[in-house]
Amino acid sequence: MPGRPSAHGRRPTERKGDVRERAILDTCEALLAHKGYDAMTVGDVAQGAGITRGALYFYFGSKQEVVTALVARTVEHLWERSRVTAQTEEPRPAITAAMQRTVELWSAHGLVMRTAIDLSLTVPEIGELWNHTADLFIVAITAVLERAGVQGGTAPDQASAMARALCWMIERTFYHASQESREKLQEASATCEYIWRTSARLIP
Amino acid sequence: MPGRPSAHGRRPTERKGDVRERAILDTCEALLAHKGYDAMTVGDVAQGAGITRGALYFYFGSKQEVVTALVARTVEHLWERSRVTAQTEEPRPAITAAMQRTVELWSAHGLVMRTAIDLSLTVPEIGELWNHTADLFIVAITAVLERAGVQGGTAPDQASAMARALCWMIERTFYHASQESREKLQEASATCEYIWRTSARLIP
DNA sequence: ATAAAAATCTACACTGTGTAGACTTTTGCC
DNA sequence: GGCAAAAGTCTACACAGTGTAGATTTTTAT
Numbered sequence: 074m075p076g077r078p079s080a081h082g083r084r085p086t087e088r089k090g091d092v093r094e095r096a097i098l099d100t101c102e103a104l105l106a107h108k109g110y111d112a113m114t115v116g117d118v119a120q121g122a123g124i125t126r127g128a129l130y131f132y133f134g135s136k137q138e139v140v141t142a143l144v145a146r147t148v149e150h151l152w153e154r155s156r157v158t159a160q161t162e163e164p165r166p167a168i169t170a171a172m173q174r175t176v177e178l179w180s181a182h183g184l185v186m187r188t189a190i191d192l193s194l195t196v197p198e199i200g201e202l203w204n205h206t207a208d209l210f211i212v213a214i215t216a217v218l219e220r221a222g223v224q225g226g227t228a229p230d231q232a233s234a235m236a237r238a239l240c241w242m243i244e245r246t247f248y249h250a251s252q253e254s255r256e257k258l259q260e261a262s263a264t265c266e267y268i269w270r271t272s273a274r275l276i277p
Numbered sequence: 278m279p280g281r282p283s284a285h286g287r288r289p290t291e292r293k294g295d296v297r298e299r300a301i302l303d304t305c306e307a308l309l310a311h312k313g314y315d316a317m318t319v320g321d322v323a324q325g326a327g328i329t330r331g332a333l334y335f336y337f338g339s340k341q342e343v344v345t346a347l348v349a350r351t352v353e354h355l356w357e358r359s360r361v362t363a364q365t366e367e368p369r370p371a372i373t374a375a376m377q378r379t380v381e382l383w384s385a386h387g388l389v390m391r392t393a394i395d396l397s398l399t400v401p402e403i404g405e406l407w408n409h410t411a412d413l414f415i416v417a418i419t420a421v422l423e424r425a426g427v428q429g430g431t432a433p434d435q436a437s438a439m440a441r442a443l444c445w446m447i448e449r450t451f452y453h454a455s456q457e458s459r460e461k462l463q464e465a466s467a468t469c470e471y472i473w474r475t476s477a478r479l480i481p
Numbered sequence: 482a483t484a485a486a487a488a489t490c491t492a493c494a495c496t497g498t499g500t501a502g503a504c505t506t507t508t509g510c511c
Numbered sequence: 512g513g514c515a516a517a518a519g520t521c522t523a524c525a526c527a528g529t530g531t532a533g534a535t536t537t538t539t540a541t
Contacts, residue, residue: 242446263433
């Protein structure tokens, strides 16, 4: 969306605009934290980034585009992490590891993740981004369930459907917990892990 | 919030305003369905209800108040239902009954429930309303879990915490399913029921 | 029939968004 | 070093939506 190709591939010189773009996104994140999406105005973001509204519109076409870019930045980060964390483990420790990673993700990026969820319907692009992210999780959960002996398939008591429900459980539970504190997040994690394990029949 | 005491206690005559207020809420619900909250303007609602913007502000102080009233109206309905559906049953059929009731609720009121969830953060009053509703569900789920032999308490593997996570699972799963179709809702229900049962150790 | 209450309207002030066009700075090249 | 193009920035404006004020009409109750 920016008016110029975003410098990703290690450009020789870093354009002034790249710095500004980052400043805009950072400011947006900060404002989101203590004003919320609705209360935050484009003017606020511009001011925080040290430019005027007019200048901001050179980088992003709208308020929604700014937030979409912020979500994209964060979510790319999640994708990398999930690519790294491999899947060659036994079910039980795999579940524990996955939940631990989830706690870390929500600790670090809870605000943006909550924003992404909130805007998923109203901003289609963000909806896409978040759906894709959720799908990654669902696939991962499905794999663990199958390795634990749950039958693969889409019937209500088979891996795929269960994974989807478990994913939403984790999303929503962490969504709420991350608004409170790190401790709540840890408790939420323990509960979700327990239910995930019983669903995989690993609590005999 | 209306400019006059809302006629609840079977007034002898029904004020013209009561009809209008209902018309406003009905219009709001209809518009929410095919425009969404953001795109829907106060002018649209007024027009749909057959009055001007100015007149609408006689009934409600803001767009948010209109939607809050709509949520309140719907949610009161849920509360009645949940009060009626008693709790004197064995765990297994109780779970089935609860899920069936949940399907009905989401079939009938999915749109408003989704709206309530979406606006929970930005509109504190709606947040209150929805929290209260969720608490009713959590208490009910807790009761069922305990009757199924799950230890009461707030530790991660005890009834209270589990009930909360299961509630969020159901909320989020139905939230998504209700955007698609009745069939999806039914499938979602079956999956949630299965996970709820395994969590209660009722799948030997 | 009439006065108070309820309901409605028009007009306005304000805030926030997004756009237009002029102006300034930076960059790459001869 | 000088200079054109690209990149970045600004001010000013047009527009849409919200909420308010006050005048005016309709309903209701006596």
